[in-house]
Amino acid sequence: MDTHSCFHCGLEVIKKEEIVFDGKSFCCKGCQTVYEIFTDNGLSSYYDFEKMPGASPQAVNGKYDFLDNEKIAAKLLEFEDEGTSIVSLYIPHIHCSSCIWILENLHRLHRGIGSSQVNFSEKKVRIIFNPKETTLKDIVLMLCTIGYEPYISLENYEKGKTASDRSLIYKLGVAFFCFGNIMLLSFPEYFETEEFWLDQYRGFFRWLIFALSLPSFLYSASGYYVSAYKSIRNGMFNIDIPIALGIIVMFIRSTVDIVLGYGQGFFDSLTALVFFMLVGRLFQQKTYSFLSFERDFKSYFPIAVTQIKAQQEEVSVPVYDIQKGDRLLIRNQELIPVDGILISNDCQIDYSFVTGEADPIHKKSGDKVFAGGRLLGQVIEMEVLSSVSQSYLTQLWSNDIFQKKNESHRRSITDAISRYFTPALLLIAFLGFSYWIFIDANTAFNVFTAVLIVACPCALALTAPFTLGNVLRIMGRQKLYLKNAGVIEQLAKADMIVFDKTGTITTSKASDISFKGKPLSAVELSYIKNLLRGSNHPLSRRLYDFLPVAELRIVHGFEEITGKGIEGIIDGNCIKLGAAAYVGYETSKTTQTAVHIAINNDYKGSYVFDNQYRKGLEQLFNSLSKNYDIKILSGDNDGEREQLEQMLPKGTELLFNQKPEQKLEAIRKWQETGHNVMMIGDGLNDAGALAQSNVGISISENVNVFSPACDGILDATEFSKIAYFLKLSKKAITTIKMSFTLSLLYNVVGLGFAVSGKLSPLVAAIIMPLSTVTIISFVTLASNYYAQKLKSKTGRA
Template identity: 60%
Template sequence: MDKNKCYHCGDICENTTLTIQDKMFCCNGCKTVYEILSESDLTCYYDLETSPGAAPKEIEGKYDFLSEEKIIEKLVEFDDGKTQIVTLYIPHIHCSSCIWILENLNKLNAAITHSQVNFGKKTVRVTYNLNAFNLKALVILLSTVGYEPYISLDDYKTGKENVNRSLIYKLGVAGFAFGNAMFLSFPEYFEVNEYWLEKYKHVFRWLMFIYSLPVVFYAAQDYFISAYKAIKTKVLNIDIPIALGVIVLFVRSTVEIVFDYGSGFFDSLTGLIFFLLLGRFFQQKTYSFLSFERDYKSYFPIAVTKIINNTEVPVQVYDIKKGDRLLIRNQELIPVDGILINGDAKIDYSFVTGESEAVTKQSGDKLFAGGKQTKGVIEMEAIKSVEQSYLTQLWSNDVFNKNKEEGFTNLTNAISKRFTVIVLSIAVLSTLFWLFVDSSKALNVFTAVLIIACPCAIALSAPFTFGNLLRIFGKKKFYLKNASVIEQLSHINTIIFDKTGTITSNKKSEAVYNGLPLSTEEEVLLKNTLRGSNHPLSRSLYNILQSNNIITLDSYEEYLGQGIQATHASKSIKIGSAKFVGYQSETEVLNTAVHISANNTYKGKFTFYNSYRKGLSKLFNKLKKNFDLAILSGDNEGEKDNLKKLLPSKTKLLFNQKPNDKLEYIKYHQDEGAKVLMVGDGLNDAGALAQSDVGIVISENINVFSPACDAILDATKFNQLYSFIKASKSAVKIIKWSFLLSFFYNVIGLYFAVTGQLAPVIAAILMPLSSISIVVFTTIATNILGKRLK
């Protein structure tokens, strides 16, 4: 290569200072690509052609259409003028090195802030700074490093409905070869000693060898790839014993026919892979069915307010249709893409982009799903339905899971780590034994042990148990973020509840006003200020007060844990705690109260008489037997006596707790070894929910979704919380029982395999049957568990 040319892309180097190992680079981008490839042992990439990093000639001008605004608008998921987010389908994603390169795109171009790969779907979701980068540049960059995305202009999609049929093809190849190998083996099985067999047996054997080649090198390749990667990363996975068994069978069978020692085990080999793939196909179909039943509807039972003929009606988010007019209150999440109609919009897109700076929007501007309104109430028109947006990605995003799952080892991993070591040890020891006793059986024993002890059943237990229970919980209006929440829920020993909006019902609360009469203007201002807030007391008071004219506020500010301040024309109002509105009382207030001041003049207070949720006392009496219980409330001690009567004697009651106090309380108990479940309303409890081991939000016709929560419980099912926790513990017991069944199966199977009484093909048939039996057991058991839930 010319010394003045870039080693990566071939362009002339103007700056000669960028060198690594005597290799010259024209820019930091090319230098970083080389470094990434070098760290991943992928420098052979440069052996394929000269200047592999140069933009291929076939893509020159190919993506000029990505400069058209109308097309870009159809392709990107998010665009606020500063940041764009797009998901691209990359057909060439195939290994961990691909993931490494694509998730380090920010090293190739500093304008790329984040990139995340979905290996299963072969997509990469990229966030970039629009001022320094664009979609066309991104696509060309990806093509330059060998990951050209698929973009369909027919339907303006960055991905295609790609159905992966490779498993079906492999299953077909293995099935065809297995059938023919068995057919060709029959004469020798039945010891037919006719002349034609003596004449053609070698032909039959070599035909079986030929049939086995596509099975071993195509149909079984996934097991070899998985085993190789595991060994390379010094991790023992469940595919290593399978890969070893296939290699042993193939090598031994090939040696037998080459040296005319016998017919080999090609029928067993092809049958083994066929039944393995059949078990995997069954698993894939069953699990995809469970996943389908837990679609986007399972994530968001929360309601959003829809305006119909000037009437505000709460509807579930997945009932939103294009053209619906929606009311978004302060701190509510925008559930679908839409157009701002009126109101003072200040949108926080930190859930989407990671940028905490709120964006101001004007009437007519586009609003994206996932943004949170932070300044009063706005009205918008939906331009998509919820399943077309990426709102559901936010809650299940791994970014919000990392802290809680650190140090948490699930049951399957804890057992499977040791399983492979034990199986390999048994296989080696039993083979050594038979080498001395009867060497003709040694390889049969080694292969049969590896096959019969395949821990597929163990690998299937947890996904099917938890997957089915997720579906059942969803039908019972208890919506979990992912399967690991069930296992974490089964380990909790401490439960902490918020009070207002959690153990109290917003719908049945009563309020009495004491103070100076409010003027008509003040009543209208009060009503409209409350209209913009999602705090449980605000919602209760808003529903209690008589209907007033709807007005657009000039300003609106909500102060977390304190109150609300708003202005309209020459009038101002403060609603919240006594301290917030500037009122100092000589006597201690015993009941929960909302104080009001207008134009800096104290007017009075609404005193609330809480209505507690149905079955609260019964629920706490069930929980007290197994859990430490506590109530953490931001309100004063006015309800302390009532709560003492309702709740068990050992329940801790703490009042006047700020959001940060709740978080610190949970953290303290976790440091003492407690596994904490936090149950809150999702508004003032985000920090506590995030800190807890499991955080549950109670949903009652409000849209205050927070990625901090792990589950959403419909308010009508609050009294069944104990049943859901109990079911989670039972699910772990079901998995342990299925492990026990698998263990007994393996012990019996290993006995026959080690003693040389089990042929590999029989082991291959029994193995998927055991997996299927585990799936059937876990499905039936979880369905019975579901029926016990009322």
């Protein structure tokens, strides 16, 4: 049939269903309404930045009534005063320049809004509004009306006002100021100018340089002193000890030079060293700071729930105010926040968030329902058994065994080398000083200083942060977001990869759908399509999208019975879709998920839903099996064992019906046999296994919604790139080792000249930053080269 794209949201709409307004085609009344709102307020430029940038607005139906509760609304605000309030809202739909433009012009849609600012990378809009003219609820509803519904969860309620740590930025700014000005003031000394003005003011400039070095020495470099002190106190040698010692020695030696009139010292090199070291730390921090990896149930729970008071009064209350014995109202698709007893007749609950099982669970009146389940179907009432902090979900998440992590394998490659480098460097410095002190005291001091300066392991220390930081950036661009740089080292060490099944190697967004039964005519397919149109059940929506476009028909007497099916009258024909027993077919023996069909009580067959495995799964497993031991560890049943055995490499171990504790124990047993285990899973039931594994990666359909405590989040669309990421991590370690070798060769040559007394501290101080720049350039170019090389190989494969 003739189809058009909706002018607002871009969805395809058939000719008979389209709404034409102002010469433009719309898929629904909602999109038309948004268009009218924008044009009436002079905001039609929204459509100039991007074509079809909008989203069809969804009905909220009292979803945000809890914002009428002033206590809840106040908790969401960043700032609140008599005439000004500020709130930051997460808007998942933000994706293009049109979104930024319209959200920064909200003041033209609502007079109570003073201004709004978009943070594109975090998909947040910060709104300043006048509480006397509007409310937070009105703003949220207005955003929903124009297709930018915010996501509000308990995490927002708990966080309140949080100040980000900007101390590193301040230290870097101070270090840069000191470094730049000292370099500028040092030029006359560099060129040994003997002008009259220099002779007159030489002492003044040197003491000015000394004064400028103090903020960098005392404030910017303070983190290294603290780290070195803690390391020594704990009886360990980390890389910060020689760095701190080198900075201190350079400062003392430079101060002595100025006091005794020997020269201006090495304050330029000292401030340069501090600046470059802090740049390395900032580079690493900024790469992964925009994502939260330690999210828990709070970021997924509702912020408030409807409580049924006396006389059946329905009131929205904060989740933490719920007490044992309270009566709650849970609507379709809402999360159950606490454990309780079902009062209503029956319901279907999706526990995939907790258990990983995709099939919904049927509950009847009097059954216990657990927190974390999502209600499917009609509204239910339940009685609370325990508060949110005592629920099963909270206990599972907070259990010590799920938080326990063996940190012995977390020692970085830099720390491993510093264990030997640091004592060796100090030994060489003191031996050199002891030898020359009996020959020439001045040379002895020069040798001691030159050794620490030329061998100060700034290049060595920057090798890993810059290499791993750059690889973090590369992986982040390809939607693998790692918790920190150390995870890359653990990826490189892994020799066993364990996969969860449901939601990990299968996708929750699609299914293979096949029909079994009598052939259906085009008219019968149109009947089924139109009946499905009125249902919000997940299977109904998936089947509706699967069926071909059909002519729109009127459905009479539509009825949806939760857990059973739907029925209606179309053109005088009675259509039933749902469970086998519901449509009158009692002999179904299939263990697969299916939607059965009967037309006028004549059974036609069923649409069978098979799990859709992720694209490129077989190729990925074949590639990984060459270098890794592959395991499948699933909480689901073994109904698809044969299919998986055909897809997986021969001999792959498959374990089904695994509870969260059993998954964790299986990982632990493999580790005890000497394996470095990488776990790839999703859902709360994988949290224990992800925490126990050497490196845990969570697969997520939406990285900004939820992920258990893990080492990294992989966007589900990039699942086929797992082998690429593992190879890149190994190349990153290779780059680090090559850089270490280069740095150590430089140190050997430099130390040879320094110990022999042929290298002055000034020359050593000039060479040191040059070596740092060389190392940084090398590791950046090398890691980019390997990333492109592996990407091209993966593309050809």
